[in-house]
Amino acid sequence: MSKTIPYGRQVIEEEDIDAVIQVLRSDFLTQGPVVTQFESAFKNCVNSLYATAVCNATAGLHLAYSALGLGDGDMFWTVPNTFLATANAARFLGAQVDFVDIDPDTFCLSISALEEKLKLAEKKGTLPALIAPVHFAGQPCDMKAIYALSQKYGFKIVEDAAHAVGATYDKKPIGSCQYSEAAVFSFHPVKIITTGEGGMVTVKEEKINAVIKKMLSHGITRDKSGMVTKDQGEWFYEMQMLGYNYRLTDIQAALGVMQLSRLKANLKRRREIAGRYKEAFKGLPIKWQKEEKLGESAWHLFTVLLNDTATRKRVFEQLRAKNIFVQVHYIPVHTQPYYLALGFNRGNFPNAEYYYERCLSLPMYHGLSNEEQDYVIAKIKEVL
Ligand SMILES: *Cc1c(COP(=O)(O)O)cnc(C)c1O
Numbered sequence: 158m159s160k161t162i163p164y165g166r167q168v169i170e171e172e173d174i175d176a177v178i179q180v181l182r183s184d185f186l187t188q189g190p191v192v193t194q195f196e197s198a199f200k201n202c203v204n205s206l207y208a209t210a211v212c213n214a215t216a217g218l219h220l221a222y223s224a225l226g227l228g229d230g231d232m233f234w235t236v237p238n239t240f241l242a243t244a245n246a247a248r249f250l251g252a253q254v255d256f257v258d259i260d261p262d263t264f265c266l267s268i269s270a271l272e273e274k275l276k277l278a279e280k281k282g283t284l285p286a287l288i289a290p291v292h293f294a295g296q297p298c299d300m301k302a303i304y305a306l307s308q309k310y311g312f313k314i315v316e317d318a319a320h321a322v323g324a325t326y327d328k329k330p331i332g333s334c335q336y337s338e339a340a341v342f343s344f345h346p347v348k349i350i351t352t353g354e355g356g357m358v359t360v361k362e363e364k365i366n367a368v369i370k371k372m373l374s375h376g377i378t379r380d381k382s383g384m385v386t387k388d389q390g391e392w393f394y395e396m397q398m399l400g401y402n403y404r405l406t407d408i409q410a411a412l413g414v415m416q417l418s419r420l421k422a423n424l425k426r427r428r429e430i431a432g433r434y435k436e437a438f439k440g441l442p443i444k445w446q447k448e449e450k451l452g453e454s455a456w457h458l459f460t461v462l463l464n465d466t467a468t469r470k471r472v473f474e475q476l477r478a479k480n481i482f483v484q485v486h487y488i489p490v491h492t493q494p495y496y497l498a499l500g501f502n503r504g505n506f507p508n509a510e511y512y513y514e515r516c517l518s519l520p521m522y523h524g525l526s527n528e529e530q531d532y533v534i535a536k537i538k539e540v541l
Pocket of ligand 1 (some may be wrong): 213214216291317320328342343344353
């Protein structure tokens with residue numbers, strides 16, 4: 158096969174292109190009606206009360222953490238098996254980042270590790286203000302257990318749902334914030350749906366949503382009812398807090414609306430591909446992600462564990478040589494030089510490190526054909 162098969166990629170249809178062109182011909186390229194339309198469509202899709210479109214999920218995490226009060230010196234916890242942004246966004250706010258190890262079977266946050274760490278932190282007076290569980294590969298974490306612990310120990314929860322557009326937990330879509338304060342999604346082209354760059358923040362509380370909406374655009378409000386000083390005319394606005402420019406454009410939102418309209422078929426195909434991998438790998442020395450009882454994955458990634466790191470390297474290199482662009486998700490965040498300099502060490506989170514040594518993300522996207530997948534499977538069998 159001469160064509161490159163990546164681990165993930167977008168699918169763009171003619172109707173996506175038409176929708177983008179329509180915005181380009183319209184009056185508003187940004188701050189127009191299509192952003193609002195995208196937010197409404199997304200709200201309906203994930204069953205949330207409030208949604209704010211953002212320029213990427215990193216910005217979304219920054220806004221969500223900040224609106225929920227995370228600040229200088231506060232303790233913030235996430236998992237090492239995530240993209241850097243989950244932790245970095247807490248660092249933007251001066252929070253002290255720490256990690257909770259992953260479960261060796263679900264590759265997501267380990268509930269027993271979390272419980273243990275919370276008990277210890279309570280004794281030391283270092284309980285976290287906020288925890289960000291990551292729905293790794295689209296597989297929801299055990300949110301009921303995390304929520305129960307949040308009630309006991311008093312921390313807030315922001316779901317890093319960058320992988321989980323369309324995933325469900327306990328019969329509700331991720332994004333409904335049934336067991337959290339907020340959820341943040343990414344629309345980078347390798348993710349489930351795309352806007353080029355882009356993201357969405359869904360929240361449960363009107364008050365938090367209002368702060369996010371304000372912070373999204375320089376801390377400005379044009380809502381006369383909420384103004385502190387006297388209204389001076391039609392042009393008047395107030396900057397009430399320090400904010401950013403984290404807005405999504407209408408050009409991107411138009412793409413998002415169309416992508417979202419095909420989400421069902423997208424997810425169905427991803428489930429099919431996952432099923433075909435599992436069937437093909439039965440009896441082979443390959444382990445895949447154990448699914449949470451109450452969760453239904455969106456299958457952003459199909460990540461497998463191989464027997465040892467030498468095998469992983471061999472499979473990685475030989476597949477890459479055949480134009481199959483497999484990838485490794487993730488290098489444990491605490492082993493990055495920036496985090497090592499903050500005091501972390503290799504060996505701090507053994508499950509995440511064990512997992513990293515052996516993991517491999519195989520091609521998984523709804524545009525992948527059976528023929529392409531069969532080729533990938535055949536090559537893996539050949540190497541093993
Ligand atoms: C992609 C990703 C992000 C960041 O998303 P961007 O939209 O690229 O900023 C955050 N967390 C996780 C787990 C991701 O995979």
